[in-house]
Every structure is written in structure tokens, then in C-alpha cells.
Amino acid sequence: MRSILKASATALVTTxxxxxxxxxxxxxxxxxxxxxxxxSNPAPRATFEGVIAQFGEMHPDLNIETTIIDRDxxxxxxxxxxxxxxxxxxxxxxxxxxxxxxxxGLFEDVSDLWQGDLAENLASTKTALTIDGKQxxxxxxxxxxxxxxxxDIFDKMGLTKPTTWAEEKANCQKLVDAGIKCYTIGTKFxxxxxxxxxxxxxxxxxxxxxxxxxxxxxxxxxxxxxxTMANWRELLDMDAFxxxxxxxxxxxxxxxxxxxxxxxxxxxxxxxxxxxxxxxTDDQLDFYQFPLITEGIPMAEEAPxxxxxxxxxxxxxxxxxxxxxxVASAEVQTSMNASLGQLPVNNKSSVNTDDKFVRQGFEMLNxxxxxxxxxxxxxPAEMAKVGMEGFQEFMVRPDNVDQILARLEKARERIYK
Amino acid sequence: xxxxxxxxxEYESANRSxxxxxxxxxxxxxxxxxxxxxxxxxxxxPIFQSFDVSLYQWDGLGAREYIxxxxxxxxxxxxxxxxxxxxxxxxxxxxxxxxPAGLFIALFLNQTVTGIRLYKSLFFFPFVISQVxxxxxxxxxxxxxxxxxxxxxxxxxxxxINVLGDPTYVTYGIxxxxxxxxxxYCMILYLxxxxxxxxxxxxxxxxxxxxxxKMLWYVIVPQLKPATFIAFVVTIVxxxxxxxLISIMTNGGPFGESRVLSFYMFEVALSEYGFRMGYGAxxxxxxxxxxxxxxxxxxxxxxxxxxxx
Numbered sequence: 086m087r088s089i090l091k092a093s094a095t096a097l098v099t100t101x102x103x104x105x106x107x108x109x110x111x112x113x114x115x116x117x118x119x120x121x122x123x124x125s126n127p128a129p130r131a132t133f134e135g136v137i138a139q140f141g142e143m144h145p146d147l148n149i150e151t152t153i154i155d156r157d158x159x160x161x162x163x164x165x166x167x168x169x170x171x172x173x174x175x176x177x178x179x180x181x182x183x184x185x186x187x188x189x190g191l192f193e194d195v196s197d198l199w200q201g202d203l204a205e206n207l208a209s210t211k212t213a214l215t216i217d218g219k220q221x222x223x224x225x226x227x228x229x230x231x232x233x234x235x236x237d238i239f240d241k242m243g244l245t246k247p248t249t250w251a252e253e254k255a256n257c258q259k260l261v262d263a264g265i266k267c268y269t270i271g272t273k274f275x276x277x278x279x280x281x282x283x284x285x286x287x288x289x290x291x292x293x294x295x296x297x298x299x300x301x302x303x304x305x306x307x308x309x310x311x312x313t314m315a316n317w318r319e320l321l322d323m324d325a326f327x328x329x330x331x332x333x334x335x336x337x338x339x340x341x342x343x344x345x346x347x348x349x350x351x352x353x354x355x356x357x358x359x360x361x362x363x364x365x366t367d368d369q370l371d372f373y374q375f376p377l378i379t380e381g382i383p384m385a386e387e388a389p390x391x392x393x394x395x396x397x398x399x400x401x402x403x404x405x406x407x408x409x410x411x412v413a414s415a416e417v418q419t420s421m422n423a424s425l426g427q428l429p430v431n432n433k434s435s436v437n438t439d440d441k442f443v444r445q446g447f448e449m450l451n452x453x454x455x456x457x458x459x460x461x462x463x464x465p466a467e468m469a470k471v472g473m474e475g476f477q478e479f480m481v482r483p484d485n486v487d488q489i490l491a492r493l494e495k496a497r498e499r500i501y502k
Numbered sequence: 503x504x505x506x507x508x509x510x511x512e513y514e515s516a517n518r519s520x521x522x523x524x525x526x527x528x529x530x531x532x533x534x535x536x537x538x539x540x541x542x543x544x545x546x547x548p549i550f551q552s553f554d555v556s557l558y559q560w561d562g563l564g565a566r567e568y569i570x571x572x573x574x575x576x577x578x579x580x581x582x583x584x585x586x587x588x589x590x591x592x593x594x595x596x597x598x599x600x601x602p603a604g605l606f607i608a609l610f611l612n613q614t615v616t617g618i619r620l621y622k623s624l625f626f627f628p629f630v631i632s633q634v635x636x637x638x639x640x641x642x643x644x645x646x647x648x649x650x651x652x653x654x655x656x657x658x659x660x661x662x663i664n665v666l667g668d669p670t671y672v673t674y675g676i677x678x679x680x681x682x683x684x685x686x687y688c689m690i691l692y693l694x695x696x697x698x699x700x701x702x703x704x705x706x707x708x709x710x711x712x713x714x715x716k717m718l719w720y721v722i723v724p725q726l727k728p729a730t731f732i733a734f735v736v737t738i739v740x741x742x743x744x745x746x747l748i749s750i751m752t753n754g755g756p757f758g759e760s761r762v763l764s765f766y767m768f769e770v771a772l773s774e775y776g777f778r779m780g781y782g783a784x785x786x787x788x789x790x791x792x793x794x795x796x797x798x799x800x801x802x803x804x805x806x807x808x809x810x811x
Binding site: 157160161164167168185186188189191272273274275328329330331332340461466467469470474475477478481492499 | 564647
């Protein structure tokens, strides 16, 4: 299947003929099938259109209708369409983000798909899709988070990839002294600040504490959280972040990196595509793992998983199940993620080794002690909102830290009761 | 049939139907019926529904749980609520600047020069374009790196100011954006009003030696009272409804400092992370009472005016 590794979305259709054999055993599907997707960015959109065309060729009697909704609008619309006009397949996210829909019975229990080989192949994300001992969807992709940095600037200034917090700060000090900000960030939509908190907290206090905190089992006023914030403050006091970040979205923060006004960006791998489109080449842009902070704490990573679900009100659940199974299979995940520029969840899939970011991310996540989803997927929605607002405020007014943590603690007591 | 005992006049035929007999009193209600029906279903009924929902804890999907006035108790010591309330009051006060600004632009444009129609249209233009566009234009105008505002104040050695990212300026920045179309609206109201100003009164005032500010304040403005009243109403309502600009320009940020009650309600109940219908409804109820205060005042003064005539 080596040829598939480079396959673009358009080529997917041609490979359908090859893949069909593997699924011929399934019973024929017919009727209508509605698919709602949040993959509104160009690459994911083309990828899914390719996959659906492939699936449609295997089931000629099935009339597939695809609706692609803007990624941000989807997040508020899902509540309406799950109750009023449920499709047969819908995209969403793993972790606590799916909890409200599972609790209210709007997602179908798909534990039956998590049997045999497939369960083994998808084992790495099983916990993220399990609530109450049942599985509620299947993953189709995940991606690493890390520090994307300007290799050319680092080389020119004689800096190397940092592996410890001391090195990270030393690098940063040199950059700041040279008039370059260490990190670009745009916190207008809040979640980017949560990426920093997640990493700082996981590196300072470990994965278990971070998960307990987002699950509401630890106090926000705990000294360990304060230690995390103190580490964050070291960077803020150094003036390491670009100014005025509250006015920018994550995309609007990219020009600072491209213009060389900032040297790195803590982001998910989806940022590579727009950064390259803004003018940086593979020689200028590189990637490193978020460095170690507390000695002896195993390195856990952020790896948000995007998933597919069947709404419980779906009218053609057989087709939905077949589609989920199809997307979870090794071949499809290989070709899909090659064109997405992300990582397949199925461990029988192969990774696009031509892309150095995907390759490095894959190695990093394989060696990871554990995987976190992301702050707004690990914590319940309300807590995520209050928390992320607190992080943004902290980045602007670090002196308010005690007040902010007290507010989060108050929210925790209310939300998790 | 008791009506049968009523003496028949020559204008009444013997067997007029019930509708014919009550035509005069029924017909207005028939014409009003569709409006009343929809007003009941889409305005009156939801108001009571909001009151009801505000007493529950409800995520909008699952079962509702009755919690009494807990939502209001929580609202009472929610700092975000007070920030929103404070911003609402700032909006109410500063938005009124649109009225004098609109009046002066109207006075300035109320003359007969070649092409005045074109100038009037240009001044009215911001009201015609969508609030979303106004929001985007001002977002770029305020942008700390390439925005026009910072370029201009940079020439005199000031700045840069991150208007929309700084909690102290953000609300004022958005209000300034909102004033742009609102001033145009008030201007058009006053332009119409100025057409109705009696030239004889102005002539008389001029003979008595009134000019400049005195002429404006004692002769022109009193005659513009109906226009002022409408301008006041639309501006107050506009200030309380300020939602789209906030959503477009800052999304309530930074850290919630530019929220107003209507935006906070949306955020709590309907946005990406909002699953608290009950709490949102409680905010809506508070906002309703604030609006009710103004609406009652307007209705009262309208009633008084009508009685006076």
C-alpha cells in the first residue's frame, strides 16, 4: 500500500476499487444516508469528500447526502440538529466534550463496533471514547501538539532545541535580548491559552494530577496549580509572549512567526498548513516536544482526537455503522490522514513519513507516557469556559492569579457537584 | 333569544346575523387577530417561559431540575454579571451621544447646496450597511499592528493602543463603533424633523434678535420634540440590544470585560460552551425588567402626549 501514502483526496476514488474487496462481505446497504461534517477547512473537506465517494462506490444503492458546516458554527448547531434533525453520522470530539450528548442519550452506543480486531487496532483511544463502560463513537484522526519554531532564527543565534525548562528559558532570554519574542499566540478565542496551561501543568505536576484537576477532583487553589502558574509567570515576566495577543485569533498570530518577530508557536499540527501557506518552508520551520519541567515526571502529550458518531435518532443506523467501520479501517485511515496531514488512530495504518512534522509527532506520541485530549475536551464545557477565560486574564494580569484561581475553584464546586 | 325583544328600527332588517349586528366592534379585532396571535406566541408566551425556565437547572437537552431561585442567588454574586451590567449602563449613557451628534450633522446638512442629496446619502451610509460589516471595519481600524488608528496616533508619537484587547478601553471602543451607524440614524430622524420646522416662527425669532445657540435651543429644538423622542427610543433600545458588534469585534473578551447582559445570556445558554438554559433565562429576566423600566416610561409619555392633543 506504499502508493497510497502519498495519495491525495482525488486519488482516493481510484483506490476504492482496490479497497472494495476487503468490505465485500458486508451486507448491501440501501436507502438514504445523511452525513453532517464540521470539516470546513479545505484539506479536511476534500479528504472527507474523497472518503465518502469511495464509500458510495462500494454501496451503489445507498443515496448519501453530505452537509458540511463551518467548524465553529457546528459547535453550537450540533445541539439543535441532534434533537430536531438527526443525521446518520456526525463528526465530534472525544473526551468530556461528548458527555452532554451521551448523558442525554443523543449519541448511539456503538460498543458493538469495538469488538475483535478493530478494538485492538484502536486501543490507544478507547478510554477517550468510553463513558460508563460503553463506546460512543470511533476516532478518525488525531494530531500532536508541540512547539513549532523558526529553525533559521535558532541556527543564526546558535540556539538548540531545548529539552529542559532551564534550556527553554535560557533560549527565550537570548531571543528577548535580541528583540525577538519567544512565542506568538492569539488568545481572542481563549483556547490557545489553555494549550499552554495543559502543557505547563502536565510537565510541572504530571498527567495524573492534570486529569484529576480537569475532572474536578482537585482544588484549583492547590499549591500544585500555583506552582504551574508560577512557571507560566516566569515566561510572562520575561516578556516572552507577543503583546496584544488578546486581539488576535490563532491564525492572526501566525504572521508574527512568519515575519520573524516571534520565534516559536505552541500549537497543534493543524497549524503547519497555514504557516507554510504564509510563506515558511520546511527548512525554516521545525518542531520540538514541550520540554521537561519537573525532573522525574513522565512526559505526557496533548493529542486531541476527532471522532465520528451515530446520533441515536438516526434513521439509517446500519449505514452509519458501516461507515464508521469503514473509516476506522487501516487502509482508509492511512489515506485519509495522509491528505489531512495528521495521524491515523488505527495502529495497522501507516504514517506519511514524507511529512517531517507528522513523522516527528508520530514518534513523540508513540513514546508518550499518556495522552490528554485538550483542556476543553477533558474538562466539562462550563469549566472549560471559565478556566480558559482565567488563563487569558492571567496572561494579561498575572498579579490577579489568586483571585483567578479562587474564581475557578468556586466554579469547580458548582459545576462538579 | 333576548336580543329578539329589542325593538327593530327601520335600518335593521329582520334577520341580521350575529356578525352583522356586531360588525363594528368585531372587525378591528379580526384585523388585529393575526398580529395578536403571533405577538402572543413569539413575544408574550416566551417571556413567561423565560420566567419558568429561570427556576430550573437545564442543559437544553435532558431533564429539567427545579432549583427555585438558585439561579438568581448565583447571579447575585457573579462578578461576570456585574461586569455585564456595568457595561450595559456605560452603553446606555454613551450611546445617547448619538442624539446630539445626529442633530448637529442634520443641522449642518439641512441646506440647499448642489449635491446635498449625495452628501446626505453618504452620511446615512453607515446605517445602511450591516452591523457585522461595521464591526469588521472597526476591528481593522483598531488593529494594534496595522490599524489606521494606531498609524495615525503613531504620527504624533503615541500608542500603539490595543483598543479591543485592553479591558479598560474595549467597551468604549465598541461603543464608538456602534455610534457610527446610530448617529446616522438619528441624523435622518432630525433631517425629517427639520423639514417640519415652521419658517414663520424662525422669522419671528429672528426679528426678536435670537440667533446662534439661543435660536437653536429655544426655537428649533422644541419644535423637534417628536424627532427627539423617537431618536431617544431607538437609541435606548439599540444600546440594550447591543449584541452583534460585541460578538463580531471581541466575542465578549478580553476575559469577558466587554460583555453586556444580552451577550452574557447568549454565552451562558447558547454558545459553544453554554449549556445553562436556566441561568441564561435568569439573566434574560433581569434584562427584561431593565427594558421594561424604559418601555413603561416611553409608553407613559406617549400616552400623556396623546391625551394632551
